[in-house]
Every structure is written in C-alpha cells, then in structure tokens.
Amino acid sequence: MPHHTPLIATLVAGLVLAFILGALAQRFRISPLVGYLLAGVLVGPTTPGFVADPALAADLAEIGVILLMFGVGLHFSLADLLSVRFIAVPGALVQIAFATALGMALGWSLGWRLGGDLVFGLALSVASTVVLLRALQERRLVETEQGRIAVGWLIVEDLAMVLTLVLLPPLAGLLGGAAEAGSAAPPGQIARTLGITFAKVATFVALMLLIGRQVVPRILHYVAHTGSRELFRLAVLSLALGVAYGAAELFGVSFALGAFFGGMVLAESELSHRAAEESLPLRDAFAVLFFVSVGMLFDPTILLREPGPLIAALLIVMFGKSAAALLIVLAFRHPLRTALTISASLAQIGEFSFILAGLGVSLGLLPQEGRDLILAVAILSILLNPLFFAALDRLAPWLERHSVMSVAETSAEPVQTDLPTTSLQDHMVLVGFGRVGSRVGEELEREQLPFLVIEDRNELVARIRTRGIEAIQGNAAAPEVLAAANLALARALLIAIPDGFEAGQIVEQGRAANPDLEIIARAHSDEEVEHLQRHGADLVIMGEHEIAHRMAERALRRQPATSEPARARVPP
Numbered sequence: 001m002p003h004h005t006p007l008i009a010t011l012v013a014g015l016v017l018a019f020i021l022g023a024l025a026q027r028f029r030i031s032p033l034v035g036y037l038l039a040g041v042l043v044g045p046t047t048p049g050f051v052a053d054p055a056l057a058a059d060l061a062e063i064g065v066i067l068l069m070f071g072v073g074l075h076f077s078l079a080d081l082l083s084v085r086f087i088a089v090p091g092a093l094v095q096i097a098f099a100t101a102l103g104m105a106l107g108w109s110l111g112w113r114l115g116g117d118l119v120f121g122l123a124l125s126v127a128s129t130v131v132l133l134r135a136l137q138e139r140r141l142v143e144t145e146q147g148r149i150a151v152g153w154l155i156v157e158d159l160a161m162v163l164t165l166v167l168l169p170p171l172a173g174l175l176g177g178a179a180e181a182g183s184a185a186p187p188g189q190i191a192r193t194l195g196i197t198f199a200k201v202a203t204f205v206a207l208m209l210l211i212g213r214q215v216v217p218r219i220l221h222y223v224a225h226t227g228s229r230e231l232f233r234l235a236v237l238s239l240a241l242g243v244a245y246g247a248a249e250l251f252g253v254s255f256a257l258g259a260f261f262g263g264m265v266l267a268e269s270e271l272s273h274r275a276a277e278e279s280l281p282l283r284d285a286f287a288v289l290f291f292v293s294v295g296m297l298f299d300p301t302i303l304l305r306e307p308g309p310l311i312a313a314l315l316i317v318m319f320g321k322s323a324a325a326l327l328i329v330l331a332f333r334h335p336l337r338t339a340l341t342i343s344a345s346l347a348q349i350g351e352f353s354f355i356l357a358g359l360g361v362s363l364g365l366l367p368q369e370g371r372d373l374i375l376a377v378a379i380l381s382i383l384l385n386p387l388f389f390a391a392l393d394r395l396a397p398w399l400e401r402h403s404v405m406s407v408a409e410t411s412a413e414p415v416q417t418d419l420p421t422t423s424l425q426d427h428m429v430l431v432g433f434g435r436v437g438s439r440v441g442e443e444l445e446r447e448q449l450p451f452l453v454i455e456d457r458n459e460l461v462a463r464i465r466t467r468g469i470e471a472i473q474g475n476a477a478a479p480e481v482l483a484a485a486n487l488a489l490a491r492a493l494l495i496a497i498p499d500g501f502e503a504g505q506i507v508e509q510g511r512a513a514n515p516d517l518e519i520i521a522r523a524h525s526d527e528e529v530e531h532l533q534r535h536g537a538d539l540v541i542m543g544e545h546e547i548a549h550r551m552a553e554r555a556l557r558r559q560p561a562t563s564e565p566a567r568a569r570v571p572p
Ligand code: AMP
Pocket: 431, 432, 433, 434, 435, 436, 437, 454, 455, 456, 457, 460, 474, 475, 476, 477, 496, 497, 498, 499, 502
C-alpha cells in the first residue's frame, strides 16, 4: 500500500485536527475559528512534526470559497445585486483606495520600492470572502439589507482584484520589479490587456444572465424529476464547481465570482432552496479547510522579528479600512447598524491578499518581509474579527440611542426602494408563510380580517398572491421591506419565522415604528423567548411549550372517557 498520498494526508490531517481543536475551542467558549487556524499552524511547515502540503490545502480551501459564493448567489437575484450598486461600487472603490494609500505609506516608511508599496497596500485593502460570508451567515444577515450591501461590496472588491491580478504582470517593469517580458510593457499593451479583461468578464456575465438563466434551472428541474437525490446533489455540485471552473479557465474571472453567478442564475427557481441545502455540508467542511490553509502559512517568528510594522499593518486592516467603510456607508445615509456591520465584516484580510502577495514576490515587487507581514496580519485579523462583532452587539444599541442616526429615524427616511407601501390600515402584518404562517393566514382569511404577508421565498409569494392575499416579497428584517408594510398604521405584527435572531430584528424595528403595535412572535427556546421579549414583543409563543400543552390537554381530557387501564398499560 503506497503511503505517499499527500492529498489524503492533507485532507485528513486538516479536518481531524480542525475538528479536535475546534471542539476544544468551543469547550472553552472561544470561536472554533481559533481552533481551525491553530490546526493549520500545527500541520504547517513552521512547526515540527507532520507537514501537510500548503499548495494542496490552498486548492481545497478554494473549493470552500466556490461553494460559499455559490450558496450566496442562490439567495441573490439580479435585482438584489443592482439595488445595492449605488453604495457598493463607490463604497468599495473609495475604501480600497483609502486602505491602499495607508498600506503604501507603511511600505514607504519601511523603505520599499513603489511597486512593493502598492502590492502591500492593495493586499491590505481587500477582505476575505470566506471570513466575511461566515460572519454574515452566522448572524443570518446575508439576506438582509446589510448583507446585500456587504455582498455587493465583496463583488466589487473581487472584480477589482481580478483586474489587479491581470494588470500587475505587464505593469511590473514600470513599478520597479521584474517585467513579464524583461522590459516595461508599452501603454498600448496595458490598455489592450485591460480591454480584453473587461470584455471577458462582460461576456461571462452576459452569457450567464442570458443563457445560463434559461438553461441551468431547466437542468436542475429535469434532475429533480428523476426523483434521485443522489443525482440532484451531483447536479448541484457539478453546477457550482463546473461554472466556477469554466469561468476561471475560459473567461479569467475568479472562482468566487464564477460561482456567485452560477448560484444567482438559479436564485429565482423554486429549487434554489433545495440546492442550497444539498451543498451545505460540503461547503462547511471545505470552508473549515480554508482556515486550516491560512494557519499553515503563518510563521510565528514574525511576531518577534517585526512587531512594529505588524501592529501598524494590523491597525490599518482593523481600523483604517473599517473607518473608511463606516464613513462611506453613513455618508450614503444608511443606518448606523448597517454601517457598523459592514465595516466589521471588512476588517480582515484573507485569500486575495495571499494571492496578491505571492504574485508581488514572484514579480520582484514585494520583499519577502512584506509577504510575511501580510500572512501574519491575515491570521491575526481573522482571529480578532469575531471580537469586532461582539463589540458591535454591545455598542450598537448604545450608539443608536445616543446618536443622531438611530435606526428608527433612518428607517423612516426615504430609503432607496421600489417597494410600494401598502394602502391597508388597521391591518395585521404576517411575517413568514410556511408551516406556521400559512395556518395563521387561513384563520385571518376565514375571519375576513385585513392582513398582508411578508415572505422571503419568491415561489410562495406568487402562490399567496394568486389566492388574492396581498404579499410583499423580501426579508422582513430589511427596513425597506418592513416600511412597505406600513407598521405605523397596523394593528398587529405576527412574526411566524423560525429564526429567533432575525425575528428579534423585526420586533425591534416594529416596536420603533409603532409603540402601540401588538407584536406576537414565535420562538424555539427559552433564550429566544427572552430575546424577543427584550426587544419589545408582547407575546412570544414557544413551539415546544404549545406542543406539550396540547399533548397534556388531550391526554387529560381523554383520560376518564376512554380509560381502560388494564389494556392501556404495557405489560410488565
Ligand atoms: P416555517 O418554518 O415552515 O413556518 O417557514 C417559515 C417561512 O418564513 C418560510 O416560508 C420562510 O421563507 C419565511 N421566512 C423566514 N425568514 C424570513 C424573513 N426574515 N422574512 C420573510 N420571510 C421569512
């Protein structure tokens, strides 16, 4: 039996160690991310013992990126993407420029050449897709307004990176590095490279939107009708990986961007939810490998060799970059919480920075020291990122109370939206029309009470409307969606969605919009009940309590009438 199986060794060592250390971290109430990163350091080349293959680990991590972005695309329609362009495009560009300038200043103070400064600055300016999406997913923010802006921002950063990676080699000579063909590329060639890149990206996007949108859902529908779960899973996986790979190979688009569009063409299909479920387990496993691969690149001696520059670079990533993002989002008159969430999610660097640093070193632009700094800043900023969110949770309510930009005030402002406000008055607003909400809806219909539904899933909304019920499609946690339900004039808000965290956001906004509104919410645990009550719910119904209550009620009611103790009892 041959023992030289680096792929299996890397996969197994990465996953097993990540599991053990992740579980330990969880036990000590630290984020499991710390465990995954540490697992990477342990199997990395800087620590003694087994050394996994860093290149293979990075490849495996890339699969995690693809599946993550595919999953995000599944929840994103073209309209969602276009709705955030006014903030995401200028926001991302200004923030990249600002962070790059800060990074360049640091590089300059360390005595590097212009090209090195530029690569270093750019590497500090782009956030990691995996870290950002994980943070948003953990807090179930992907489908909220904040999440949409952050994802739009990510897409712009991604496109900027594609351009940078394409343009850096021909520009290397000009920037003081080793040019691709030995000398500086003429401006004509640079313009051509730029034109070709734009044309390729545009062709890919056009192909996906025009042809992909027709063909891909059909393939999936066909497979769904075969009734084979295995084939359906395979189809989802082939689509995610196939489109991403094809996009990268044929059009020079990044894997992440390719996967995002692969998911997006499916977003409007009813099967998108099933596709998301099917890709979930693999996505999680490979996203863990991403963190392991980051840990592997970390050289702990940098902490002793370059403490000053390291702290300066870390401050740029964690505070410089996020301060720029915060100000930009606020300048666009978005709520303070949105601005804080976006800046917290951008306050880290990851995979793009490694690729850029690697390219910078190979082109003779960036000194090795710069690459070491970037790797160290990445691991430290990823480690510290959860603290940012924890601080946000504590600080945001206080800031909102003490600032002119409170949620209630800003959401009352005209938000950019094309959702028409309902004409209903003294109505009920029912959030979610699944197993719970649809039954509530039936009762309201029977009693002929005026109500409208807010529901996330397109296909459900279409069905609700055909029944003659008014419905708003969207995530009820998004301020503009709630605004369209006109809570100020409503009688009651019934929140029938399973997620307590999201329900809390809806309760909070509902209470701010109308202090007299009767708010009834659904919960699954005592913690959620408390959370929702704290945010202003009048009544919180916990499913398990109601089940217990009904069971007991039924059993007690039947007891005297049907009791035949001898037969009902199980024989000893
Ligand atoms: P169920 O758990 O079967 O009662 O289904 C819950 C329903 O609520 C599903 O149809 C979801 O699409 C919907 N839903 C979940 N979260 C939200 C949200 N934030 N905004 C609107 N609809 C939601």
